[in-house]
Amino acid sequence: MAAHLADLFGAATVTPPPPQERVEGLGLSPGDLARIMPLHAILSSEGILRGAGPTLAKIFPGEQILGKPFLGLFEIRGPGWIGDMGALLARAGQKLHLSPRGAAAGLRLRGILAPLGTGGHLVNLSFGIDVARAVGQLQLTDMDFAPTDLAMELLYLVEANTAVRGEMRELSRRLVGARLQAQEEAQTDPLTGLRNRRACDSFLTRLCRERAPFSLMQIDLDYFKQVNDRLGHAAGDHVLKHVAKVLSAQARVMDCVARVGGDEFMMVLPGLVEPNRLIALGEKIIAQLSHPIPFQEERCEISASMGFAIVQAGLGPDPATALAEADIMLYAAKAGGRGRVMGTRIER
Structure with missing residues:
Protein backbone atom coordinates (compact mmCIF):
# COMPACT_ATOMS: atom_id res chain seq x y z
CA MET A 1 0.00 0.00 0.00
CA ALA A 2 2.91 2.36 0.69
CA ALA A 3 3.91 2.66 -2.96
CA HIS A 4 0.31 3.07 -4.07
CA LEU A 5 -0.50 5.82 -1.55
CA ALA A 6 2.18 8.07 -3.00
CA ASP A 7 0.01 8.77 -6.07
CA LEU A 8 -3.42 8.88 -4.48
CA PHE A 9 -4.33 12.55 -4.43
CA GLY A 10 -5.22 13.83 -7.85
CA ALA A 11 -5.09 10.33 -9.34
CA ALA A 12 -7.31 9.60 -12.32
CA THR A 13 -10.57 7.72 -11.86
CA VAL A 14 -13.69 6.89 -13.83
CA THR A 15 -15.23 10.08 -15.24
CA PRO A 16 -18.79 10.42 -13.84
CA PRO A 17 -21.71 10.76 -16.21
CA PRO A 18 -22.61 14.25 -17.45
CA PRO A 19 -24.82 16.24 -15.05
CA GLN A 20 -27.83 16.74 -17.35
CA GLU A 21 -29.57 13.56 -16.07
CA ARG A 22 -31.16 13.46 -12.64
CA VAL A 23 -31.37 10.65 -10.14
CA GLU A 24 -35.07 10.17 -9.60
CA GLY A 25 -36.09 11.10 -6.09
CA LEU A 26 -32.89 13.06 -5.35
CA GLY A 27 -32.70 15.85 -7.89
CA LEU A 28 -28.97 15.19 -8.37
CA SER A 29 -27.14 14.18 -11.49
CA PRO A 30 -25.42 10.76 -11.39
CA GLY A 31 -22.10 12.60 -11.62
CA ASP A 32 -22.82 14.79 -8.59
CA LEU A 33 -24.06 11.80 -6.64
CA ALA A 34 -20.93 9.83 -7.60
CA ARG A 35 -18.72 12.63 -6.30
CA ILE A 36 -20.67 13.02 -3.07
CA MET A 37 -21.20 9.29 -2.46
CA PRO A 38 -18.75 7.26 -4.58
CA LEU A 39 -19.70 4.10 -2.69
CA HIS A 40 -23.48 4.24 -3.07
CA ALA A 41 -26.15 1.95 -4.48
CA ILE A 42 -29.59 2.84 -5.78
CA LEU A 43 -32.13 0.04 -5.43
CA SER A 44 -35.55 -0.49 -6.88
CA SER A 45 -38.44 -1.28 -4.56
CA GLU A 46 -37.66 -4.97 -5.21
CA GLY A 47 -34.00 -4.56 -4.22
CA ILE A 48 -32.57 -4.62 -7.74
CA LEU A 49 -29.44 -2.52 -8.28
CA ARG A 50 -30.37 0.37 -10.59
CA GLY A 51 -27.40 2.62 -9.98
CA ALA A 52 -23.94 2.36 -8.38
CA GLY A 53 -21.10 4.69 -7.51
CA PRO A 54 -17.72 4.17 -9.19
CA THR A 55 -16.09 2.84 -6.02
CA LEU A 56 -18.85 0.28 -5.57
CA ALA A 57 -18.14 -1.00 -9.07
CA LYS A 58 -14.48 -1.59 -8.10
CA ILE A 59 -15.59 -4.11 -5.50
CA PHE A 60 -16.87 -6.32 -8.31
CA PRO A 61 -14.22 -5.98 -11.05
CA GLY A 62 -15.26 -7.26 -14.45
CA GLU A 63 -18.87 -7.83 -13.38
CA GLN A 64 -22.03 -6.21 -14.69
CA ILE A 65 -23.69 -5.48 -11.37
CA LEU A 66 -26.58 -3.29 -12.56
CA GLY A 67 -29.76 -5.29 -12.68
CA LYS A 68 -28.63 -7.75 -10.02
CA PRO A 69 -30.29 -8.15 -6.60
CA PHE A 70 -28.48 -6.18 -3.92
CA LEU A 71 -28.66 -9.15 -1.56
CA GLY A 72 -27.03 -11.26 -4.26
CA LEU A 73 -24.05 -8.92 -4.22
CA PHE A 74 -23.78 -8.34 -0.47
CA GLU A 75 -24.21 -10.44 2.64
CA ILE A 76 -25.88 -8.45 5.43
CA ARG A 77 -24.33 -9.42 8.73
CA GLY A 78 -26.24 -7.14 11.00
CA PRO A 79 -28.15 -5.90 12.79
CA GLY A 80 -29.70 -9.32 13.20
CA TRP A 81 -30.32 -11.82 10.44
CA ILE A 82 -31.36 -10.27 7.12
CA GLY A 83 -32.19 -12.74 4.40
CA ASP A 84 -34.70 -10.92 2.22
CA MET A 85 -35.51 -7.44 1.01
CA GLY A 86 -38.37 -7.03 3.44
CA ALA A 87 -36.07 -7.55 6.41
CA LEU A 88 -33.57 -5.11 4.90
CA LEU A 89 -36.19 -2.40 4.30
CA ALA A 90 -37.43 -2.83 7.85
CA ARG A 91 -34.01 -1.63 9.04
CA ALA A 92 -33.96 1.58 7.04
CA GLY A 93 -32.04 4.24 8.92
CA GLN A 94 -30.12 1.67 10.99
CA LYS A 95 -26.40 1.01 10.73
CA LEU A 96 -25.78 -2.02 8.54
CA HIS A 97 -22.78 -4.36 8.53
CA LEU A 98 -22.11 -5.91 5.13
CA SER A 99 -19.55 -7.99 3.27
CA PRO A 100 -19.38 -8.30 -0.53
CA ARG A 101 -19.73 -11.69 -2.14
CA GLY A 102 -17.24 -12.81 -4.75
CA ALA A 103 -13.62 -11.66 -5.20
CA ALA A 104 -13.73 -9.07 -2.40
CA ALA A 105 -15.41 -11.39 0.11
CA GLY A 106 -14.13 -10.72 3.60
CA LEU A 107 -14.02 -6.93 3.33
CA ARG A 108 -16.15 -5.43 6.05
CA LEU A 109 -18.32 -2.48 5.08
CA ARG A 110 -20.78 -0.31 6.90
CA GLY A 111 -23.83 1.27 5.39
CA ILE A 112 -27.21 2.89 5.87
CA LEU A 113 -30.36 2.56 3.77
CA ALA A 114 -32.75 5.44 3.17
CA PRO A 115 -35.99 5.42 1.13
CA LEU A 116 -36.34 7.58 -1.99
CA GLY A 117 -39.57 9.34 -2.88
CA THR A 118 -39.99 7.16 -5.96
CA GLY A 119 -40.30 3.93 -4.00
CA GLY A 120 -36.67 3.03 -4.48
CA HIS A 121 -33.91 3.15 -1.89
CA LEU A 122 -30.46 4.67 -1.53
CA VAL A 123 -27.72 2.75 0.28
CA ASN A 124 -24.60 4.66 1.23
CA LEU A 125 -21.58 2.54 2.17
CA SER A 126 -18.13 3.00 3.69
CA PHE A 127 -15.17 0.72 4.40
CA GLY A 128 -14.91 1.49 8.11
CA ILE A 129 -11.98 -0.19 9.83
CA ASP A 130 -11.14 -2.14 6.65
CA VAL A 131 -10.27 1.02 4.73
CA ALA A 132 -6.52 0.32 4.62
CA ARG A 133 -7.12 -3.22 3.41
CA ALA A 134 -9.59 -2.00 0.80
CA VAL A 135 -7.16 0.62 -0.55
CA GLY A 136 -4.51 -2.03 -1.13
CA GLN A 137 -6.82 -4.77 -2.39
CA LEU A 138 -8.96 -2.63 -4.71
CA GLN A 139 -6.28 -0.11 -5.73
CA LEU A 140 -8.39 2.78 -4.52
CA THR A 141 -7.44 6.44 -4.94
CA ASP A 142 -8.49 9.64 -3.25
CA MET A 143 -11.29 10.03 -5.80
CA ASP A 144 -12.88 6.81 -4.51
CA PHE A 145 -13.82 8.59 -1.30
CA ALA A 146 -16.26 11.38 -0.60
CA PRO A 147 -14.64 14.85 -0.51
CA THR A 148 -15.54 15.13 3.17
CA ASP A 149 -14.09 11.69 4.00
CA LEU A 150 -10.81 11.97 5.87
CA ALA A 151 -9.92 8.32 5.27
CA MET A 152 -7.04 9.05 2.91
CA GLU A 153 -5.56 11.75 5.11
CA LEU A 154 -5.74 9.34 8.02
CA LEU A 155 -4.07 6.63 5.95
CA TYR A 156 -1.27 9.03 5.10
CA LEU A 157 -0.88 9.82 8.78
CA VAL A 158 -0.84 6.12 9.64
CA GLU A 159 1.75 5.46 6.96
CA ALA A 160 3.86 8.41 8.07
CA ASN A 161 3.58 7.31 11.67
CA THR A 162 4.59 3.77 10.72
CA ALA A 163 7.59 5.10 8.81
CA VAL A 164 8.63 7.33 11.71
CA ARG A 165 8.25 4.52 14.20
CA GLY A 166 10.33 2.29 11.95
CA GLU A 167 13.06 4.94 11.81
CA MET A 168 12.87 5.37 15.58
CA ARG A 169 13.18 1.62 16.14
CA GLU A 170 16.19 1.51 13.82
CA LEU A 171 17.73 4.52 15.56
CA SER A 172 17.07 2.93 18.94
CA ARG A 173 18.67 -0.31 17.74
CA ARG A 174 21.76 1.56 16.57
CA LEU A 175 21.97 3.52 19.82
CA VAL A 176 21.67 0.35 21.89
CA GLY A 177 24.32 -1.28 19.73
CA ALA A 178 26.61 1.73 20.10
CA ARG A 179 26.06 1.78 23.86
CA LEU A 180 26.82 -1.92 24.18
CA GLN A 181 29.90 -1.52 22.01
CA ALA A 182 31.07 1.42 24.12
CA GLN A 183 30.53 -0.60 27.30
CA GLU A 184 32.42 -3.50 25.79
CA GLU A 185 35.30 -1.27 24.74
CA ALA A 186 35.36 0.39 28.18
CA GLN A 187 35.93 -3.05 29.77
CA THR A 188 38.39 -4.47 27.25
CA ASP A 189 42.15 -4.18 27.08
CA PRO A 190 42.81 -2.82 23.58
CA LEU A 191 46.13 -4.60 23.09
CA THR A 192 45.28 -8.16 24.12
CA GLY A 193 41.48 -8.22 23.85
CA LEU A 194 41.23 -9.51 27.44
CA ARG A 195 39.09 -7.88 30.12
CA ASN A 196 40.67 -4.86 31.79
Missing part, protein backbone atom coordinates in the same frame (compact mmCIF):
# COMPACT_ATOMS: atom_id res chain seq x y z
CA ARG A 197 40.99 -4.05 35.49
CA ARG A 198 37.62 -2.31 35.58
CA ALA A 199 35.83 -5.37 34.23
CA CYS A 200 37.79 -7.70 36.50
CA ASP A 201 37.02 -5.62 39.61
CA SER A 202 33.33 -5.63 38.72
CA PHE A 203 33.36 -9.41 38.24
CA LEU A 204 35.21 -9.94 41.51
CA THR A 205 32.91 -7.59 43.43
CA ARG A 206 29.83 -9.47 42.21
CA LEU A 207 31.21 -12.84 43.33
CA CYS A 208 32.05 -11.43 46.77
CA ARG A 209 28.62 -9.82 47.10
CA GLU A 210 26.92 -13.10 46.20
CA ARG A 211 29.16 -15.04 48.64
CA ALA A 212 30.03 -17.39 45.79
CA PRO A 213 33.02 -19.77 45.89
CA PHE A 214 35.92 -18.74 43.65
CA SER A 215 39.67 -18.43 43.39
CA LEU A 216 41.67 -15.39 42.37
CA MET A 217 44.99 -15.88 40.58
CA GLN A 218 47.55 -13.11 40.10
CA ILE A 219 50.06 -13.58 37.27
CA ASP A 220 53.22 -11.53 36.82
CA LEU A 221 55.65 -12.05 33.92
CA ASP A 222 59.27 -12.73 34.74
CA TYR A 223 62.05 -11.23 32.57
CA PHE A 224 59.56 -9.17 30.56
CA LYS A 225 61.56 -5.97 31.12
CA GLN A 226 64.59 -7.56 29.48
CA VAL A 227 62.52 -8.32 26.35
CA ASN A 228 61.44 -4.69 26.12
CA ASP A 229 64.94 -3.37 26.76
CA ARG A 230 66.59 -5.70 24.23
CA LEU A 231 64.04 -5.88 21.42
CA GLY A 232 61.78 -2.89 21.97
CA HIS A 233 58.13 -2.32 22.73
CA ALA A 234 56.90 -4.05 19.56
CA ALA A 235 58.42 -7.29 20.85
CA GLY A 236 56.91 -6.62 24.28
CA ASP A 237 53.47 -6.16 22.76
CA HIS A 238 53.92 -9.38 20.81
CA VAL A 239 54.74 -11.23 24.02
CA LEU A 240 51.72 -9.78 25.85
CA LYS A 241 49.41 -10.94 23.06
CA HIS A 242 50.97 -14.41 23.23
CA VAL A 243 50.41 -14.54 26.99
CA ALA A 244 46.78 -13.51 26.51
CA LYS A 245 46.25 -16.41 24.08
CA VAL A 246 47.81 -18.89 26.50
CA LEU A 247 45.64 -17.72 29.41
CA SER A 248 42.47 -17.66 27.32
CA ALA A 249 43.14 -21.18 26.08
CA GLN A 250 43.35 -22.48 29.67
CA ALA A 251 40.31 -20.55 30.93
CA ARG A 252 36.72 -21.77 30.99
CA VAL A 253 33.80 -19.87 29.51
CA MET A 254 32.68 -18.59 32.92
CA ASP A 255 36.15 -17.37 33.95
CA CYS A 256 37.31 -13.78 33.82
CA VAL A 257 40.79 -13.33 32.33
CA ALA A 258 42.15 -9.79 32.48
CA ARG A 259 45.24 -7.74 31.85
CA VAL A 260 45.40 -5.43 34.88
CA GLY A 261 48.79 -3.76 34.36
CA GLY A 262 51.76 -3.57 32.02
CA ASP A 263 52.81 -7.20 32.40
CA GLU A 264 50.31 -8.15 35.10
CA PHE A 265 47.37 -10.47 34.50
CA MET A 266 44.56 -11.83 36.64
CA MET A 267 42.23 -14.81 36.46
CA VAL A 268 39.01 -15.00 38.48
CA LEU A 269 37.76 -18.59 38.52
CA PRO A 270 34.20 -19.10 39.86
CA GLY A 271 33.62 -22.44 41.61
CA LEU A 272 37.25 -23.58 41.28
CA VAL A 273 38.46 -23.90 44.89
CA GLU A 274 40.54 -27.12 44.89
CA PRO A 275 44.22 -26.24 45.60
CA ASN A 276 45.60 -29.18 43.61
CA ARG A 277 43.66 -28.16 40.48
CA LEU A 278 44.81 -24.56 40.83
CA ILE A 279 48.44 -25.58 41.25
CA ALA A 280 48.17 -27.86 38.21
CA LEU A 281 46.60 -25.03 36.19
CA GLY A 282 49.32 -22.61 37.24
CA GLU A 283 52.13 -25.04 36.44
CA LYS A 284 50.65 -25.75 33.01
CA ILE A 285 50.48 -22.04 32.19
CA ILE A 286 54.02 -21.46 33.44
CA ALA A 287 55.31 -24.37 31.35
CA GLN A 288 53.70 -22.97 28.19
CA LEU A 289 55.03 -19.46 28.83
CA SER A 290 58.54 -20.80 29.42
CA HIS A 291 58.88 -21.83 25.77
CA PRO A 292 60.73 -19.22 23.66
CA ILE A 293 58.36 -16.93 21.76
CA PRO A 294 59.48 -16.20 18.18
CA PHE A 295 59.51 -12.54 17.17
CA GLN A 296 60.82 -11.65 13.73
CA GLU A 297 64.28 -13.26 13.75
CA GLU A 298 64.62 -13.15 17.54
CA ARG A 299 63.38 -15.27 20.44
CA CYS A 300 61.69 -13.77 23.47
CA GLU A 301 62.24 -15.70 26.68
CA ILE A 302 60.03 -15.09 29.68
CA SER A 303 58.47 -17.00 32.54
CA ALA A 304 55.69 -16.28 35.02
CA SER A 305 55.13 -16.24 38.74
CA MET A 306 51.63 -16.87 40.08
CA GLY A 307 49.85 -16.48 43.39
CA PHE A 308 46.27 -17.48 44.17
CA ALA A 309 43.75 -17.08 46.96
CA ILE A 310 40.79 -19.44 47.48
CA VAL A 311 37.43 -18.15 48.75
CA GLN A 312 34.92 -20.75 49.93
CA ALA A 313 31.14 -20.46 49.46
CA GLY A 314 29.36 -18.23 51.96
CA LEU A 315 32.47 -16.30 52.98
CA GLY A 316 32.03 -13.16 50.86
CA PRO A 317 35.21 -11.23 51.78
CA ASP A 318 35.92 -7.70 50.75
CA PRO A 319 37.38 -7.78 47.20
CA ALA A 320 40.44 -5.89 48.43
CA THR A 321 41.14 -8.70 50.92
CA ALA A 322 41.08 -11.32 48.17
CA LEU A 323 43.39 -9.21 46.02
CA ALA A 324 45.81 -8.63 48.89
CA GLU A 325 46.02 -12.35 49.75
CA ALA A 326 46.68 -13.29 46.13
CA ASP A 327 49.36 -10.57 45.92
CA ILE A 328 51.10 -11.94 49.00
CA MET A 329 51.26 -15.38 47.38
CA LEU A 330 52.55 -13.85 44.12
CA TYR A 331 55.42 -12.09 45.86
CA ALA A 332 56.18 -15.30 47.79
CA ALA A 333 56.43 -17.15 44.47
CA LYS A 334 58.80 -14.52 43.10
CA ALA A 335 60.89 -14.59 46.27
CA GLY A 336 61.02 -18.37 46.06
CA GLY A 337 62.82 -18.27 42.72
CA ARG A 338 60.19 -17.22 40.15
CA GLY A 339 58.53 -19.46 37.61
CA ARG A 340 56.34 -21.06 40.25
CA VAL A 341 52.83 -20.92 41.70
CA MET A 342 51.82 -20.55 45.34
CA GLY A 343 48.45 -20.15 46.99
CA THR A 344 46.47 -19.74 50.18
CA ARG A 345 42.94 -20.14 51.46
CA ILE A 346 41.06 -17.15 52.90
CA GLU A 347 39.51 -18.24 56.19
CA ARG A 348 37.40 -15.20 57.00
